[in-house]
Amino acid sequence: MQREPTAFESRVYDAVNMIPRGKVSTYSAIAKVVGCGSTRAVGQALRRNPFAPEVPCHRVISTSLRIGGFNGTLEGPDIERKRRLLIKEGVEFDASGIVAPQCVYLEFD
DNA sequence: AACCTGACGGACA
DNA sequence: CTGTCCGCCAGGT
Numbered sequence: 001m002q003r004e005p006t007a008f009e010s011r012v013y014d015a016v017n018m019i020p021r022g023k024v025s026t027y028s029a030i031a032k033v034v035g036c037g038s039t040r041a042v043g044q045a046l047r048r049n050p051f052a053p054e055v056p057c058h059r060v061i062s063t064s065l066r067i068g069g070f071n072g073t074l075e076g077p078d079i080e081r082k083r084r085l086l087i088k089e090g091v092e093f094d095a096s097g098i099v100a101p102q103c104v105y106l107e108f109d
Numbered sequence: 110a111a112c113c114t115g116a117c118g119g120a121c122a
Numbered sequence: 123c124t125g126t127c128c129g130c131c132a133g134g135t
Contacts, residue, residue, distance in 0.1 A: 006132080006133080008131090008132065008133090009132090009133090026117095027116080027117055027118085028117080028118075031117090031130095031131090036130085036131055036132080037129095037130060037131075038117080038118095038129085038130040038131040038132075039116095039117040039118065039130080039131095040114090040115055040116090040117050040118090040129095040130065040131065040132080041115090041117095041130080041131045041132045041133085042116090042117080042131095042132095043115065043116045043117060044114085044115060044116080044131090044132065044133060044134095045132080045133090046116060047115080047116050048133085049116095057116085060116080062116085062117065062118080063117080063118065063119095064117095064118085067116095068116050068117075069116030069117095070116065071116085072116070073116075074116070
């Protein structure tokens with residue numbers, strides 16, 4: 001059974017939806033935009049993501065420019081898929097799997 | 110209302 | 123470099 005998104009989650013989804021194609025953002029950036037100092041709260045909202053394809057949650061990475069998690073996991077085939085998807089959108093990755101800083105979108109609104 | 114959890118981050122050993 | 127701890131805030135039970 002589904003539930004309506006809270007005001008907080010709506011802000012998170014809205015912010016994520018603002019990320020242009022070929023770019024990514026970080027949890028801390030999103031957290032700042034939605035007005036909370038906890039990246040964890042953002043992670044929870046994205047994990048729940050009721051708007052799966054609508055909200056490009058795969059464009060959100062950790063502040064260290066490493067890919068965070070995806071589909072509820074921190075590692076595994078899902079993460080690999082996320083990486084491929086980002087590359088497909090034009091996001092560049094370092095040999096270590098680090099996202100190119102130029103592809104990071106930090107300013108919203 | 111109380112307690113636990115978490116797709117994190119930063120500090121420290 | 124890795125592993126551990128604490129703080130952070132909202133959601134779920």
